[in-house]
Amino acid sequence: MNERIVDLLKKNHLSITESRKKILSHFLDANGALAHADIEHKSGTEFDRVTIYRTLQTFVEKGMIHTIPTTDNSVRYALCKDECSAGHHHDDHVHFMCDECGTTYCLDHVIVPQVALPEGFKAIRNDLVVSGICNKCS
Amino acid sequence: MNERIVDLLKKNHLSITESRKKILSHFLDANGALAHADIEHKSGTEFDRVTIYRTLQTFVEKGMIHTIPTTDNSVRYALCKDECSAGHHHDDHVHFMCDECGTTYCLDHVIVPQVALPEGFKAIRNDLVVSGICNKCS
């Protein structure tokens, strides 16, 4: 497990530090997406708030995680699957937010259908956020 | 114009106040979605920040405006078209964010195709956020 984490960091030319290993492991453990606050709670006082912010920023820049659009004002992050991190990043994402438990799932294998836009609009990225009841709450 | 605003407020059983009329007119004037900060800048020091927050909250509760999910952490609001405010609110929204000018458009007439979800997931609401270049920037 620790192997995989170190490999991921090395692959992205990042120094191997305690905070990065721990934060990355939180993402691997979580079945859903995480907000900054979630990581802060999971980590306790182990790391500074700023470190978490900077680590998340770094991970996003390296394409290891991505942000998820939400209807409320919370910013959530989810691990990118291999297709993302391999540079061959696809620009379509489907996410599912459970109204009951609040968990956010990253549905990588669901395909976003292209929609017809008005004249002059050029689509580059499609983010579909589906809300409802997840498989654990139904 | 003022007629229409007063009617809208009356229809939703809200008191007719200066702040509500002004904020509502900002939405009618704007071709795109507005963030709280936009309204604050447009209004200057005319109203208190808190009043704007509470007014937006009220409008959302009454179904006059709706929030738009964004990839960054900004919360934006857009006017609901007649279908929304008439109570017969449809739960699918398509929004377009221009990477160039940042304007957010509410594309009410674009239909969101239903996607196939994994077993046990029940979709209630679909929010599609398309990013790219808008008709003014292309």
Place this chain on the structure above:
DNA sequence: ACAACAATGCAACACTGTTGCAAAATTTAT
């Protein structure tokens, strides 16, 4: 015009996110 009610402004607060800089840890080269 008046009473009942609703909305506003103010102050205070908690949370979120960013920046600069010195100290500590990691990596690279010797």
Place this chain on the structure above:
DNA sequence: ATAAATTTTGCAACAGTGTTGCATTGTTGT
């Protein structure tokens, strides 16, 4: 293995965002 170079971290300070309680003001219905 050790030292230099680089990167990352923690701290402090700050700006922005959003919420709540309460007294004051404005709006509504009679």
